[in-house]
Amino acid sequence: ILDEVADIRVLALGIATEKVKDLVDKYSKECEMMFEKPFNEYNKHWYSIADKVPTHIKENYNFHDCQILKISKGGNDIVFELDNSGGFTNINKIIYKDAEILENNFTEGCYWVYDEMYLCDKGYEFHIAVDGENGYNYITLQATDVIFE
Numbered sequence: 001i002l003d004e005v006a007d008i009r010v011l012a013l014g015i016a017t018e019k020v021k022d023l024v025d026k027y028s029k030e031c032e033m034m035f036e037k038p039f040n041e042y043n044k045h046w047y048s049i050a051d052k053v054p055t056h057i058k059e060n061y062n063f064h065d066c067q068i069l070k071i072s073k074g075g076n077d078i079v080f081e082l083d084n085s086g087g088f089t090n091i092n093k094i095i096y097k098d099a100e101i102l103e104n105n106f107t108e109g110c111y112w113v114y115d116e117m118y119l120c121d122k123g124y125e126f127h128i129a130v131d132g133e134n135g136y137n138y139i140t141l142q143a144t145d146v147i148f149e
Contacts, residue, residue: 057146067110100143124146
């Protein structure tokens with residue numbers, strides 16, 4: 001697309017040739033399809049396990065746009081401290097009980113973007129997509145339960 005554009009600022013104003021508009025439209029649809037397939041697959045998975053997830057987790061596990069200030073270990077638990085001012089929750093601390101971090105790409109001050117939950121032998125496996133100074137990354141952990149404060 002950029003090879004077909006003489007000045008990106010003009011494109012940003014919505015002024016482009018039909019060819020460029022068609023290329024942008026095609027690219028946009030491709031991106032949408034790349035997102036929709038995994039999103040729909042996860043939604044199908046979620047509905048297959050939702051009745052096995054306790055109500056306190058279903059009702060409270062919503063941290064999109066919260067800033068993760070700190071991750072610490074307390075005994076066998078892992079504690080996330082959040083700045084929830086940008087999110088949609090009043091919860092500012094998540095305690096993962098008897099937890100183990102499988103993948104940790106945490107950078108202080110990163111933002112919670114998206115999450116997925118799976119059932120596992122230990123109880124639950126959480127996949128958390130974060131956005132920070134190094135771009136998008138992941139935190140993956142397993143826990144027997146989750147407590148919210």
